[in-house]
Amino acid sequence: MKTIEPNSSIATPETFPPPSMAVWQHNHILDLDDFTREEIELVLETADAMAEVLTREVKRVPTLRGKTVVTLFHEPSTRTRASFELAAKNLSADTVSLDASKSSIVKGESLIDSLRTIQALGADIIVMRHSQSGAPYLAIKHVNCSLINAGDGWHAHPSQALLDLYTIRRHLGTLTNLKTTIIGDIMHSRVARSNIWGMTTMGAKVVLCAPPTLIPRGLDSFIANCQLPNVSIETDIEPALENADVVMPLRLQMERQQSGLLPSLREYIQLYQLTTERLSLAKPQVLVMHPGPINEGIEISPEVAHGAQSVIEEQVTNGVAIRMALLYLIAGGKNK
Numbered sequence: 023m024k025t026i027e028p029n030s031s032i033a034t035p036e037t038f039p040p041p042s043m044a045v046w047q048h049n050h051i052l053d054l055d056d057f058t059r060e061e062i063e064l065v066l067e068t069a070d071a072m073a074e075v076l077t078r079e080v081k082r083v084p085t086l087r088g089k090t091v092v093t094l095f096h097e098p099s100t101r102t103r104a105s106f107e108l109a110a111k112n113l114s115a116d117t118v119s120l121d122a123s124k125s126s127i128v129k130g131e132s133l134i135d136s137l138r139t140i141q142a143l144g145a146d147i148i149v150m151r152h153s154q155s156g157a158p159y160l161a162i163k164h165v166n167c168s169l170i171n172a173g174d175g176w177h178a179h180p181s182q183a184l185l186d187l188y189t190i191r192r193h194l195g196t197l198t199n200l201k202t203t204i205i206g207d208i209m210h211s212r213v214a215r216s217n218i219w220g221m222t223t224m225g226a227k228v229v230l231c232a233p234p235t236l237i238p239r240g241l242d243s244f245i246a247n248c249q250l251p252n253v254s255i256e257t258d259i260e261p262a263l264e265n266a267d268v269v270m271p272l273r274l275q276m277e278r279q280q281s282g283l284l285p286s287l288r289e290y291i292q293l294y295q296l297t298t299e300r301l302s303l304a305k306p307q308v309l310v311m312h313p314g315p316i317n318e319g320i321e322i323s324p325e326v327a328h329g330a331q332s333v334i335e336e337q338v339t340n341g342v343a344i345r346m347a348l349l350y351l352i353a354g355g356k357n358k
């Protein structure tokens with residue numbers, strides 16, 4: 023599959039100029055609803071420079087030497103946690119990895135006390151995943167260090183959306199006017215929510231396709247109130263896929279679902295699985311994406327998941343460059 027290579031003239035992280043504070047306004051990264059187009063562009067350009075580092079034999083630059091990055095995960099993760107930790111190590115930060123299920127939280131320590139303890143140990147940046155939507159917004163009221171939301175409940179997953187934007191831009195060159203179709207468990211998807219902000223800010227159209235029971239109540243009035251004319255809702259998969267540039271099926275989040283949201287898994291597969299036949303309704307150069315983890319044979323057929331249009335593994339790879347860019351920018355864009 024064709025890939026647009028990063029601009030070879032771009033500066034490397036050793037020489038990358040500090041981001042202009044007129045462009046970059048974030049001490050924390052909580053969601054993309056407060057990101058401007060210029061800020062997203064800055065993240066994507068910085069990720070290009072980080073991607074160059076990842077092509078080297080020694081994938082390490084001294085950019086964050088002396089800084090401490092702590093990951094605190096209250097929910098399982100493979101991609102996000104590993105890629106933030108690799109990103110921090112590639113930038114020469116000291117890293118500490120905390121699994122909440124093996125921390126003093128199980129002895130009754132509160133989230134706030136845990137965060138204060140991590141700060142007292144010298145953390146400069148905390149990367150946190152939490153099952154409660156909004157937990158990062160509470161957290162930043164109680165710590166002075168920077169915080170990156172690595173996924174909070176159903177609410178937001180900004181670094182995932184940024185790596186999705188980065189992957190699309192590398193293949194298709196731009197987001198402007200692309201039709202991006204997100205299919206499946208919209209109700210429980212923090213990835214869909216952050217992508218709505220990221221994709222529309224970058225000029226794409228977003229079609230959200232799901233059975234009525236998996237569409238959040240009030241989504242249509244939310245779209246109207248937030249003046250998001252480029253976001254639409256569709257309950258039939260065929261029109262949602264027609265002429266799509268990007269298709270992103272989502273995993274059914276059974277762990278978050280109340281019973282009764284789906285009449286049967288078999289019916290869901292029949293009506294909403296992304297199959298080769300259905301994918302043929304999209305544009306010939308369509309990108310098939312998935313935030314992972316995948317349940318092959320449910321939301322996506324194995325042929326499509328591993329087919330020529332799939333960039334799913336590349337999304338994972340790009341996650342490291344994006345998270346290096348975020349750590350670099352949140353640390354103030356200073357070169358060592």
Ligand code: CP
Pocket residue numbers: 098099100101102103173179182313314315
């Ligand atoms: N996409 C994503 O958040 O994957 P993990 O749960 O494995 O981090």
